[in-house]
Amino acid sequence: MKSTVGHSATRTEGVAKTSGRVSYIHNLAVPGMLHAKLVRSLVAHATISSIDTEAARAVPGVHAIITAAEVLTVLPDPYFGPAFHDQPVLAVDKVRFVGEPVAVVLADDVRAAEEGAALVDVQYDELPAVFDEVAAAAPDAPVLHEELRPGTAFADLKHLKGRRDTNVALDYQLRRGDVDAALAAADHVVTHTFTTPAIAHAPLEPVVAIGQVADDGGLIIHSATQNPSIARLEVARLFGLPESMVSIRTGFLGGGFGAKLYPKLEPLVAVCAVLARRPVRLALSMEETFSTLTRHASTITITSGVDADGTIAARRVDVWWNGGAYADIGPRVTQKAGLTAAGPYRIANVAIDSRAVYTNLPPAGAMRGFGVPQVAWAYERHTDLLARELGRDPVAFRQQNLLHRGAEHHTGTVLADTANEEVLAELVQAMDLDRPIERSQGPVRRGRGIAIALKAVVTPSTSGAVVRLNADGSASVQCPTVDVGQGSMTAMAQLVAETLGLPASRVRVTHADTDTTPYDTGTLGSRSTYHAGNAVVGAATAVREELLEVAAPLLGAPVEDLEVEGGEVLVRGGQGRISFRDVMVSRVGVQAGSITHAHEFTPDYTAPDPETGQSPRITAFWMTGAAGAEVEVDTETGQLRVTRLVVVGDAGRALNPELVRTQLTGAAVMQLGMSCSEELTHDEDGQLTSPGLGFYKVPGFLDVPPIECIVVEVPQRDGPYGAKGVGETGTFAVAPALANAIADATGADLHALPMTAERVLAAIEATTEEDQP
């Protein structure tokens, strides 16, 4: 049987995308819809003293202006969020960051809405603001929220719920062994602090949604969202509706990377549609998307105690996550990135404290890697610095301490299917590290560096799918995964095709619509191939079983002797065969009917002990990503040139090798931006000073170095055909590999991202001559 899994099937939407015809939500129009424009806060922290909408109302084409006062007529408690119920649909009495939505203007067209929005006059009484995550966590900081309001998924935060005196929304901790004693006993104790800036996701399709009231009084929201099920949950909760009465519908997304995770515009467009009795479309600009969600800035301090033989005996990690003004999914990032913050190493004594901190900046949430790029930046810089301190080769030092398959992670979970050793071995071989590097003696210095990191997939989470065999033997699939550009439509079609014995071209996968697709935690955290993949394979398997039961008497053979191939049921090793269509016709008498089955996949999970973070099953699977870089650094200007980038990731099994490579290299390029150029900067008043792609520099094609991509296939035992997710793996190790290479080239140690020429030059200048190689 020709397998469709393991082959690089062409993307189903490839032609439509490359010819510019693909149907993004951004291109959608609903008859009769109004266009919305937000009025945003100009100050970082203030009470609202007045809102004057008179001038705006006079603009021709302006239909309505909605402020919190109107929102409250529809939603008595208008605070939403996937983790905490802290974010108002529109600012109520108070604003907490520059750019916070204060009012929305609805008009017949976008220009009238924009003109109206510019004329809404909001007066503020300013309050003290705090922007730094460490300062905001201090007891004397200005407090943003009147009361901490964790949602039902954070019911265990009893000690924080209702607190009125802190910006720390969540304080994750992990305790293993006795860190204090082990540090006291260690031969070397080294501490470093690292920082990362706030980063923009910058999807080329900005955040967009259309709200409308359904014929049955429920709500329909077309949204470029990565997790419609959770948007539905929150909108239903806000409106007091059954979940069944809220439809969230998606299409292809023009990128997501986390910017479109969890409710964003959905509650607001729904409120607008209810108030205006018309569909309402709100599409953000890129600058507005920058002020909607960011990747957390962070400060990370690591202290390690290392024995003389190179064994890492103890590690303490403190992480402060700059969550911005509203929690979004930051508390979950704080936990999940926190739990791997000690790195992919065997360490007997570990203490981790990871804190979600409110500040007067735009909310921070999930972004490709879910916090791992931040902690990996820190622990892999730290690893190289430790090796140098010990006089050890950084590769050998890593190999000595690396967590191998079967070892127990510092969370207490055994690494059953990880590929740490294979990934590191492939990287070392590809980098040819035994080959001496040709170091220039001029101002341009050459160096190389590596890094490796480990991530735990978010758990618990769940995905359902429905697979239907049509009467002509083709298949229709309702899979809730959102194709954000990763190619999930194609991969899911391949999985169903493989299971049913069909060409992938006869399988169509629909876009997610909460009316018709089963629940799914979301297209996030590299979870879909494994979770939704298992769901579609499970549903397809049930369809195949029913098909074979119908076929067995037609072929005069028992079910266990039958197999499927090329749209036919065959007797294994025998002569009989019958097309799926003919099997279907036998059921009804004509080409009619369908065989439909659903399957839901929820991996096992054991909640960690709240004091120690220990759990025998803390995650469904682990992902390992490594990177190696060769660089040239101009020591007179600080200019960095990446001459070679090697990215290694484990895919379990590559269902579609080309898609896997695209994911790994795309993630690496994205991380190159965070490493070298991207930073959401703000002034002392919290005003964004890098608004839009003209100021905020994502890598262009000319910035992309030669990339080698290596896919390691160590099968994931319970993955669909052995597969696991790879969407984030490429992001993990790029930044520390580059910094380690810069240090190798120049002796300059970088502790902060991005590694701009200015920052590299400053580090070089701060480095004494004897530190240089």
Place this chain on the structure above:
Amino acid sequence: MKSTVGHSATRTEGVAKTSGRVSYIHNLAVPGMLHAKLVRSLVAHATISSIDTEAARAVPGVHAIITAAEVLTVLPDPYFGPAFHDQPVLAVDKVRFVGEPVAVVLADDVRAAEEGAALVDVQYDELPAVFDEVAAAAPDAPVLHEELRPGTAFADLKHLKGRRDTNVALDYQLRRGDVDAALAAADHVVTHTFTTPAIAHAPLEPVVAIGQVADDGGLIIHSATQNPSIARLEVARLFGLPESMVSIRTGFLGGGFGAKLYPKLEPLVAVCAVLARRPVRLALSMEETFSTLTRHASTITITSGVDADGTIAARRVDVWWNGGAYADIGPRVTQKAGLTAAGPYRIANVAIDSRAVYTNLPPAGAMRGFGVPQVAWAYERHTDLLARELGRDPVAFRQQNLLHRGAEHHTGTVLADTANEEVLAELVQAMDLDRPIERSQGPVRRGRGIAIALKAVVTPSTSGAVVRLNADGSASVQCPTVDVGQGSMTAMAQLVAETLGLPASRVRVTHADTDTTPYDTGTLGSRSTYHAGNAVVGAATAVREELLEVAAPLLGAPVEDLEVEGGEVLVRGGQGRISFRDVMVSRVGVQAGSITHAHEFTPDYTAPDPETGQSPRITAFWMTGAAGAEVEVDTETGQLRVTRLVVVGDAGRALNPELVRTQLTGAAVMQLGMSCSEELTHDEDGQLTSPGLGFYKVPGFLDVPPIECIVVEVPQRDGPYGAKGVGETGTFAVAPALANAIADATGADLHALPMTAERVLAAIEATTEEDQP
């Protein structure tokens, strides 16, 4: 447990419909779409000698003009149809009726398309035409089709396939006993011939569709269709696509009545979208809808042999169905109405011949009643005439011969669940026939009449459904039934609510979309409550079973002790209870996940013997409808006034009594139109002389008489909660009851519909004085 079945739940879309906001397909717009206008044949039968599109192309805004030449570049074999593959997407070389689509103009707006269409110059060479069904069936008639092309569902028509010399597309026959011998032996032998005209469905939302090419190269067609699954089948077959690659999407329909059954505009808009590389919308006018599909005109001859004791010993029925130029589903109507053409009576010797005949008129197909209103008109007029011939009371004569439950129908199928006797008894009681009627002696005469008829639901057919329990305990249902105004969304929600123990307000039923809803034969022939109802109940039952399995350990009770009520699982007779939500949370750890199950329902069926029409299981269920009328007839003008109309129908069980009454009375009003005023007339060239609602008179509110509606509930053994369909039942008996009442009032016997004042007056004038009562 408060039952939701049996209660008149308010329609889910009621507010949206009454406030004018409901989202009909006619209101849908797709970004970038072009508008289409058809160029239609001006002659009834001709070869096309030339098509000149030059002037039309010059119209500003005209984008393209498509003729058969262009269609053939996309579809090598552009002939479609649910029964026969005989209808070209656009006329190829030849036209066969006035109004046949010859070309289509695509433009930026409707006005430009119309202007362009008016300028397309088509030249014809006319051919002899035939319009009458009996004449067209004769050997010397002009033949319409080069070759008879029955589709795969009519594979048994081997004797007709490929025939080039006949307009008879299908010749159904039923033979039981020895009719010739029985007629020869009978005491009375009586023959009558009756006719019915072509009728328009006249849905207030005309036929409309939008075609577009999907991102994956497949097709998406938004269509006001009553059976998306079969539209998909035909479009996929035409284009050589897997069925999975064709989406047919529906919404609420502004009426259907059969006008929107089977492919209509779907193939054409798909071709247009492919050729234009833009979405294309085509919306017909009411006049165009009249030329798209009609109810068959018919000629029906019945001969009965009756014994002296009143036993009907033998009956021969000959039916000619005027199928128009293309078969549409006419051959199926010919079979299915043919098989009950001898009426609801015990007759030992029956011969029925039912012929689908091509003529040069617009195609005829299904319309509310599927041929039964035509045959019932004939056999129930015949019954009264027979009774008069025998000097018998027409009610007692019917009661003597009526098929009771458990008797064998003339098809050989036992009437297991029919309610003939209850329906007739309820009618007789409501009409109070023992009360003497006060007959005026002036020009206005009073009379009363009754009729009763039986229909077999179309079989085999199949329906699937998917039911999902959301994590908050609400339910989402994918049911393929199209809500054409009958209230199926509401009824299906009630069935799921009843089965799951939920308020119906927590259940949302989606519109049909072949991507996401399972296969369904269609919203036709009163089949949905029974078929789709069984499918949704089956799926909901599976969901409930899984829910109880999860709940059992939580409640510490075995599954068999559990029941559902009000969104909770209860221990029967015990103390324990848990909300659905909490059961769902127990599965994943948070409010997440869903329980999804599919179910398909296909009733048993035995194909009839092709020679005799005999089958032990020819239909899934039978429907009985009766009507009684009291009338006043002005014998000087022929003017008819219906002073009282009683409609009785069996519902099995009325899931929503108000919806059942609305169906029965709505059908009766529709049939009042066919009875008294509606007729698609044409001149000797086949030109429609009643184009649009200004000429073609459907009953207005002032025409509607006082109607009493009686719902008989004899449970359908295998129906969902005992229910069966009622959508057509009200149509069956109205016309003969009215004619029987006119005869009772005036002695005038009508044999043709509609019973216009002119026709009534003519019948009165033809009646000799001694025939009058």
